[in-house]
Amino acid sequence: MNGKRKKYKEFKKFEADLKEMDMKIKNLKINSKEFNKLVELKKRLVPMYIGEKIQRCQHYIAYDNPVYHISTDTTTYDYYCPKCGLASELASYDREDLSDEDKVRYDYFKSSGIASKKGNYNYVVDRDIAMSIYEKILEKNPGINSKTAIKYFEIALDNMIDKPVTDEAIEHRAERLETNALSIRNIHRKNKN
Ligand SMILES: [Zn+2]
Numbered sequence: 001m002n003g004k005r006k007k008y009k010e011f012k013k014f015e016a017d018l019k020e021m022d023m024k025i026k027n028l029k030i031n032s033k034e035f036n037k038l039v040e041l042k043k044r045l046v047p048m049y050i051g052e053k054i055q056r057c058q059h060y061i062a063y064d065n066p067v068y069h070i071s072t073d074t075t076t077y078d079y080y081c082p083k084c085g086l087a088s089e090l091a092s093y094d095r096e097d098l099s100d101e102d103k104v105r106y107d108y109f110k111s112s113g114i115a116s117k118k119g120n121y122n123y124v125v126d127r128d129i130a131m132s133i134y135e136k137i138l139e140k141n142p143g144i145n146s147k148t149a150i151k152y153f154e155i156a157l158d159n160m161i162d163k164p165v166t167d168e169a170i171e172h173r174a175e176r177l178e179t180n181a182l183s184i185r186n187i188h189r190k191n192k193n
Pocket of ligand 1: 054057058059060081082083084085086
C-alpha cells in the first residue's frame with residue numbers, strides 16, 4: 001500500500017470512528033459519565049477531522065446569498081464548497097459566534113481561501129441544503145468516489161430546478177433535508193441557460 005492510499009484509509013477510519021461515536025452518544029443517557037466523556041472527546045476530535053477533510057478536498061464551488069446591485073445591474077454571491085463546507089461568508093462572521101466546525105473552516109478560509117480546480121460552476125443553493133444533499137449521496141452510496149458523488153449532486157440539483165413537482169413533494173423534500181420549502185424553491189442556476 002503506498003503512502004497516499006494508507007493516509008486515505010486512516011482518514012476513512014477516523015471518519016467511521018466519529019460516526020460510531022455519534023451513534024453511541026445518541027444511545028447514552030444525557031449527562032451520564034460515559035456521555036460526557038464521549039461528548040468531550042468528540043469536541044476535541046471534530047476540529048481535527050474538519051481540518052483533514054478540508055485539506056484532502058478537491059473543492060467544488062457553489063454559490064449562496066445572491067445580492068443584486070441596482071447601480072451596476074450585477075449580482076454578487078458568497079461561494080462555498082458543499083463537500084467540506086469551506087465558505088466565503090464565514091469570513092464576515094464573528095469567529096466566536098461560529099460552531100467548532102465552522103471555526104476551523106473560518107481559520108482555513110482566512111489563511112488560504114478556496115482554491116478549486118476548474119471554474120465551470122453554476123448552482124446557487126443554500127450551503128446547509130447543499131451539504132445535506134452531498135452528505136446523503138455519500139450515505140446512500142457507500143464507497144462512491146467524490147467525482148461521481150458530485151455528478152449525482154448536480155443531477156439532484158438539476159432535477160430540483162427543472163422538474164416541476166407538487167407543493168406536497170417539495171414539502172417532503174424540505175423535510176428530508178431539514179429545511180423549508182422556500183429554500184428548495186430558491187435553488188437556481190447562476191447563468192440561466
Ligand atoms: Zn471542499
